[in-house]
Amino acid sequence: MREVILAETERFLHEQIPLTRAMGVSVRSWDGQELWLSAPLQPNHNHLGTAFGGSLSALATLAGYSLLWLLLEDREAHIVIRDSSMRYRHPVRGDLQARCAPPSRPEWDAFHARFAHTGKARLTLRVEIVEADQVCVEFEGTFVALR
Numbered sequence: 001m002r003e004v005i006l007a008e009t010e011r012f013l014h015e016q017i018p019l020t021r022a023m024g025v026s027v028r029s030w031d032g033q034e035l036w037l038s039a040p041l042q043p044n045h046n047h048l049g050t051a052f053g054g055s056l057s058a059l060a061t062l063a064g065y066s067l068l069w070l071l072l073e074d075r076e077a078h079i080v081i082r083d084s085s086m087r088y089r090h091p092v093r094g095d096l097q098a099r100c101a102p103p104s105r106p107e108w109d110a111f112h113a114r115f116a117h118t119g120k121a122r123l124t125l126r127v128e129i130v131e132a133d134q135v136c137v138e139f140e141g142t143f144v145a146l147r
Helices: 001-016 017-021 053-072 105-118
Strands: 028-030 035-039 078-088 097-098 121-133 134-146
Touching: 001 017, 001 028, 001 053, 017 053, 035 053, 053 078, 053 097, 053 121, 053 134, 105 121
Parallel strands: none
Antiparallel strands: 028 035, 035 097, 078 134, 097 121, 121 134
């Protein structure tokens, strides 16, 4: 069943956000809580041979977007990013690996109640891009879901 969800999510990203195909984004794992996306370094490198900052930003944004898409389970809802911030701590020299953890239970419950009541709600998510167990990039983004 998990493989079906991973394939469905990846297919959705590639069809609706063409950049994901060009970047080589894949949905690596989803355990119902934590989501991992990956992308190869080759199409996402800069002039120094490390990961391009724009690719890191895009992958982090996609990880948050995808986690909300999976948790919301409302395929008719539209999800957009409202604002975000990035902290680049270390260069990424290999393939890009983004991890998005779920929001806290109270944050999710408040988001879900507001979305059910008004058809619009926002949620802040955190993403880390890691390499060899080292956090290289920290992302925080506020996403809005609209019915």
